[in-house]
Amino acid sequence: MKENGRILIVDDDNYVMLSIRILLEQHYTDVRGINNPLQIESAFSENHYDVVILDMNFKAGETEGRDGLRFLNQIKELSPTTSVIFITAYGEINLAIEAIKEGAFDFLVKPWQNEKLLSTVSAAFRLNRSAKEIEQLTSKQKVLNSILDAPFSDIIGESDAIKSVLSQIEKVAQTDANVLITGENGTGKELVARAIHRSSHRSQEVFLNVDMGAITETLFESELFGHVKGSFTDAKTDRTGKFEAANGGSLFLDELGNLGLPLQAKLLRVIQDQQVVPVGANDARDYNARLICATNANLSKMVNEGGFRQDLLFRINTIEIKLPALRERLEDIPLLADHFLARFKSKYGKKGLFIPDNIFKRLMKYDWPGNIRELQHTLERAVIMSDGKQLQVGDLAIGNTNQADSPQLASLNLEELEKWAIESAVKKHQGNISNAAAELGLSRGAMYRRMEKYEL
Structure with a gap:
């Protein structure tokens, strides 16, 4: 199966250009050859190329390879992520190494071996794809940051x-x-x-x-x-x-x-x-x-x-x-609750909903073992379950604020508390491990390891 990639061959020797093109067309969907390097800019204006195979010399008797370096810089200006491979004579290897320092991916020595040419192009193609993926990821990150x-x-x-x-x-x-x-x-x-x-x-x-x-x-x-x-x-x-x-x-x-x-x-x-x-x-x-x-x-x-x-x-x-636990910064609960309320009112189309004072007081009396994540989930559920214009105690479902009333929490042994929390979360979510793990602030992997530890 051919790779979905674009390869450009730039060589004034039509025989060389045709030989490479026939070989690469068996492996890539779009292979183009040009025999005049002055057409490079025009070629890039029409398409983006993943890999360019570039001759080092374009003048009869020329061996210094300076033309190749000049056109390498032009390609890098037109498309910084494009991988450039030089074709060079044996005596020009030192110059080819200099070209790599200038940004070329690699070089091939004439006469080349087809296997070597294919592997070099393949490596250059993969590098180009990786560079573009990172560039796209970076671009998305910049957009998110600007928000x-x-x-x-x-x-x-x-x-x-x-x-x-x-x-x-x-x-x-x-x-x-x-x-x-x-x-x-x-x-x-x-x-x-x-x-x-x-x-x-x-x-x-x-x-x-x-x-x-x-x-x-x-x-x-x-x-x-x-x-x-x-x-x-x-x-x-x-x-x-x-x-x-x-x-x-x-x-x-x-x-x-x-x-x-x-x-x-x-x-x-x-x-x-x-x-x-x-x-x-x-x-x-x-x-x-x-x-x-x-x-x-x-x-x-x-x-x-x-x-x-x-x-x-x-x-x-x-x-x-x-980071402090939410119980160590209770005075921030009203601000956090208002923040989550505004988010979920918009999400669920309940624009007139508000939190009355008695609900704020109840939120501030609770210990919040799941911290801010638990508060967020509590407010989301409350908004979903609410019927009127203000939240009710029954909408919260945070249980009794006095933990001593729970027989499972009579012990302060940390492992027993963790085991109880995991059992309760799994039961609450009717065996849905993903939801139980999310409520406890764990990944699925961490949740499974703890369940295995306590033989649950």
């Missing part, structure tokens, strides 16, 4: 606790220091990570979010570091890992506490070296991504218990930002 007028628009609150967090974000955002965000599930760790990114000098670059709890051990290296074609059974094409894809921007590693020790060692090596080695590759590749990590686990305690590497902890928490 967010205020740097901390998603972080709502006026309490001293949240003001302290905003102050830390403002300071750390001006640096490239690695940041560790800690806090209970549902406290807004990803919002803080995005706020750091939007306030940094990397704000116009990509922000990539990786849920470490959802990545299986077998796919860990492929997902984060990438792989090359043929490195394992299902590796049918090259794949760019998250570290390289986030180049120039920020990489957010969520639920870091779920990583086992062997994977921690691999992650540590990459952070220390500032390089990744894709699965199946021999050469290391540099990356330049700002690392932001998050966890709801007590990593210091895990270090003491042998469950987390101390050297990795030192690497990821140059700065640690601890």
Whole structure:
């Protein structure tokens, strides 16, 4: 099956041009040849080309290859992501190497081997596609960033606790220091990570979010570091890992506490070296991504218990930002409730709905074990279930605010509390693991691991 790609051959030797064209037309849908490099601009005005195969010399007796370098620069100005491959005589190899420094992808020596030509074009084509994918992702990120007028628009609150967090974000955002965000599930760790990114000098670059709890051990290296074609059974094409894809921007590693020790060692090596080695590759590749990590686990305690590497902890928490639980910033509940009410009124077409004072008081008496995420879900359900112009107590479904009334919570053993919370969530959502995990602020992978731990 042919690749859906455009290849342009530029060579004043019609025999060379025709030979390459016949070979490539068996593998690519659109292959064009021109024998005059002055037609390059016209060719690009009509189409975008993934790969250009370019002769180094276009004048009889010319061996310096300066024409080739000049036209390379022209192509890069017309289309920065297009991969350029030079065709050169053996004696011009030093010049070809210089061309690679100027931005060429590779070079082929005359006479070439067809297998070598096909593999070189294939590699250049894949590089072009990866570059375009990252360019599209970056473009989308810029659009999203432009929508967010205020740097901390998603972080709502006026309490001293949240003001302290905003102050830390403002300071750390001006640096490239690695940041560790800690806090209970549902406290807004990803919002803080995005706020750091939007306030940094990397704000116009990509922000990539990786849920470490959802990545299986077998796919860990492929997902984060990438792989090359043929490195394992299902590796049918090259794949760019998250570290390289986030180049120039920020990489957010969520639920870091779920990583086992062997994977921690691999992650540590990459952070220390500032390089990744894709699965199946021999050469290391540099990356330049700002690392932001998050966890709801007590990593210091895990270090003491042998469950987390101390050297990795030192690497990821140059700065640690601890997010307060919602019960520690109760004065922010009215602002948060109004924010979620406005969102869900619009979503469900209940424009006149409001929250009366007695409902605000009830919201502020509840302990919110699921934090802001639980408050959000509670307000969404309340808006859906409401019949009148104001919310009623029955619309909230947050249970008794006095936790002592629940026999399951009589014990303060953390594992028993976690087991009870998981059982309750699964029961509440009638066995729907995705919904139960979302309410608890867990990924599906993390939820299944906890269910297995407690034999649920």
